[in-house]
Structures are given as structure tokens and as C-alpha cells.
Amino acid sequence: MSDLNISKTSTTHRPVTCENCNLDNLCIPKGLDRQEIGEVALLVNRNNIRHKGEAIYHAGSPFRGMIALRSGSAKLTSFDQDGNELVVAFILPGEIVGFDGLATQIHNCTAIALETVNYCHLPAHKIEQLSLNTPSLVNVLLQRSCDELDSQVQKLLMSRRSAEKRVANFILNISERLRVRGYSELEFRLSMSREEIGNHLGVTHETVSRIIQLFQSRKLIEVKSKQLRIMDKKELFNYLQLAH
Amino acid sequence: MSDLNISKTSTTHRPVTCENCNLDNLCIPKGLDRQEIGEVALLVNRNNIRHKGEAIYHAGSPFRGMIALRSGSAKLTSFDQDGNELVVAFILPGEIVGFDGLATQIHNCTAIALETVNYCHLPAHKIEQLSLNTPSLVNVLLQRSCDELDSQVQKLLMSRRSAEKRVANFILNISERLRVRGYSELEFRLSMSREEIGNHLGVTHETVSRIIQLFQSRKLIEVKSKQLRIMDKKELFNYLQLAH
DNA sequence: ACATTTTTTTGATCTAGCTCAATTTTCTAA
DNA sequence: TTAGAAAATTGAGCTAGATCAAAAAAATGT
Incomplete structure (x- = not known):
């Protein structure tokens, strides 16, 4: 397990496939047996890149398939009839998006890179193909979607x-x-803006900012711009239990 | 199509199974072929009854399987750590619940009858069994869960x-x-309390009550206790488009 | 490195919807 | 049918968080 972090930061010479990917235990293949993973591996496009602000898929466009972020993070957004953005979710490295297109075969949301992202892509038409000789794949997807x-x-x-x-x-x-996913739990970069956090949580960016400052003044966290360090996780957790 | 309503109100002598159920086009069998429906039909328990306030399943208990309401409605609730109820959804006749237990095999929510309900039950252990010889069932469930x-x-x-x-x-x-689902769209019974509506929508019951009175004073709806009639659907719909 | 833009912070006010409280209506069970 | 309980309505403040505004800090492109 200790090589997890190494493989995450260094680039291996052998091309990474599902079989040797360090995400295998978190990604789509989780729950599949060796042979089944092999079948998935054959159909996955690896090493796709999107830069900050670029879309991975658009709401309204045909289902692209399932996307697993290998590095970088993204936001999943939806728009109401007046064009107001709603940040439905943030997708962190190692996580999967695409369910919003699976039911109707039309994406319900737009996925946008919050920084440069590298992702694997299991195309929509290959999912059908796969589900024939790898029926447990559908089980895995069902599992994931119910998790969501x-x-x-x-x-x-x-x-x-x-x-x-x-x-x-x-x-x-x-x-x-x-x-x-094997990253530091106490120090990390919030790659999304205060505006995006606020939108996601249903508060204004001013309120997000004020609360972050409050937590900092109470020594619960330390923030330098987008870099965040949790100083008192226990107390931060207690916050959730309190009345109000 | 005109016999849909009849079969909904009158009781047929032949026992209702999935093959001749008037919900077939909305229920789990949707998307399955004739033979597959037959296989599902064999495994479904029909004619289960719960009275008002009784639970169909409880949060924390093992996954019971999928439930299709044939008549009556229910609420799907969750509880936070302080025991506050959250009404996650209302389930109307013809609709399906149970996804909240599918991923973890432990129910995440409690389903409670809002009035006497009659439901079909596809037990959890039979879903696995079914998914072997009826693989498209899992596809159907995946579809439904992504719809949700x-x-x-x-x-x-x-x-x-x-x-x-x-x-x-x-x-x-x-x-x-x-x-x-073939019921009147303009006149129906709101079987849930104002409290439950408010809880579901994230407002107090007083606010729900005030707004219902407001809509009534504007001739958009007519309310006699739990009975509701939509008088001006178009205008009610316009409400959603307006600014604010 | 610097100028421009974007994001974040901070302050001051305002308001939608909450809370508390008192009736009135509806439901329930004997 | 009726008494008691539960739910719904209505009124009067109150408050968390919104909005508006302006300055400071950070990011971005040249």
C-alpha cells in the first residue's frame, strides 16, 4: 500500500492500464474479477486531458460514457431555465462521473475541469457491448449509482x-x-472558487468567505488562498453535532 | 387505454400478475420482454398491505428488495444524527422504492405508508437470482436509479x-x-400533512400553509383540507418562470 | 515584472422565511 | 355523535443569511 503515493506522483514507464492502475480498487473495475477487468481495460481510453474551464461533456449532448478522473478535479453543473448555474457536485481525483447521462442517454449535467485533469473514458457504446460478456459491470454501475x-x-x-x-x-x-484515495486528508488545495463552493452549498460566496475566516480565527483551519490545512479536525467535526 | 381507469378502480377476478398488471409499463418490468416479465412475475410477492403510519422498511435494516406501490402513497424518510426526520421523497401509486438499500444492502431510508397502501415486493435475494437469467433486469434497475x-x-x-x-x-x-400513471392531474388528494410537505421542501408548515392560501386567493388552486384542485395550471406554471 | 482582471475579504443594511403564540378546523376513536 | 387530539391557519416579531458596495489580494497574460 505504501507504493500508492509513489505511483500517484511519479510516472511509470509501462503504460497504466486498469490492471495495474492504482485506482483499480476505487474505479469502475472494483467488484470485477481479474478477467473482467481485462475486458474493461481493453475498451477504456486513457490519458485524456482537459485544461481548466474546459468541458469533459455538456448537458444536452449524447451520453459520452463513464469518466474516471486520474488527476485533477472537476465540477458537475446543471442549469435552470434562466441559465443560472448549479454546482451539483465536485469530482475529485479517483472519482467517477457520467451517471447523469446513463438513464436517458443524454447528459443532464455539464462536467468542467477545475484545473488540468487527466481522465480515463469508458465510451457509452462500449458499455452496452461490455454488459453482454461482462454482466457484472452493470451490477457495479448500479452499485455506484445507488451509492450516489x-x-x-x-x-x-x-x-x-x-x-x-x-x-x-x-x-x-x-x-x-x-x-x-490516498491523498493527505489534512492539507489540500481547494481547486474550486468560493463562488463555486457557495453555489454548491446554497450560500453566497460572501458567506463562505466569512465562515472560512471564522473557522480560521477559531484555529480550526488555516487557509492561504486556495491551500487549506485542517488544524483541529475533531473540533471541526464537533461543530456538526452542536445544536442550531 | 380507456380500460386503464376501469381496471384501476375495479377488482378483476383473475389475480393480477406482472403480465396483466396495469402498471406494467411503469413498473420494474418496463423494458423487459414478454418472457423476462414472466420470470419477474414468478418472484414478485403481490398484495402486501400497510396501514397509515406503518413502515414498509426501516433505515438500518437489511435490503428488503424493490417495492412497487399499487395503491396508496408513502413517504421516504431519513434521519440525521439528532433524530430529526427528513422527508426525502413521496412515493405515489405506481412508483417504485427501494434503491436506498441496493448499494450497501442496508436501507438508508425508512418508507412509511401515508394511507393504506397495497404493494408488490420483489425480494432482495430474488433480485440476485433474477439477474443471472434475466440480465436486462439489472439494466432496468440501473436505468431507474439514474432516473432518480x-x-x-x-x-x-x-x-x-x-x-x-x-x-x-x-x-x-x-x-x-x-x-x-393515469390519475386525474387536476384534482387529487394530498395525503401528506403540511408538516411533511414543508419538511420535504425545506420550509416550515406555517409557510406551506400561507402559500397554499395565497395560491387559493389568487384562484390558482382550490383546497378543501387535503383535497386539491388545480384551477389555473398555466398560471401556476408561469409562477416558476418569474424572477425572484 | 507589471498591468489588468478576477477572486476574496470585509462592512453595512435589508428581507424572506423562521419562531412563537393563539385560534380554528379536521381527524380519530369510543 | 361527541370529546379530545392532531393538524392547519393566521398574526406578530425576529434573525440568518442575502444583497449591495467598496477595498484588498491573487491570478493571469504579455
């Missing part, structure tokens, strides 16, 4: 709580997701 | 708008879902 549904419920619960709690939870949520 | 995900995004978008718009949208949403 569960986390939506958590978001809904959180959306009823105070702005302070939403921000505290947001920081802890990013931290946890990075930890699971 | 899409509608979650719509809910999130709505949750950013004013309380008035949320209530207007709620009424139109229930209306549309009833219409799709």
Missing part, C-alpha cells in the same frame, strides 16, 4: 442545516474523500 | 428557489406524476 443516490440524501440532510455546518461538513467531506 | 439521480438534481435546483416556487413546483410535480 445515498450521498444525495446526505446532501439533502445537510442542506437543512446552518451555513456554518454546511461549510464545516464540506471541508470534512473533501478531506475524507481525499483520504480514501 | 436526475430527479435529485431537479430537486436541488428547486431548493435554491423561493418558498412560493417550491410549493408551486411541488403541486405541479405531484400532478404530473399522477397524470403519467
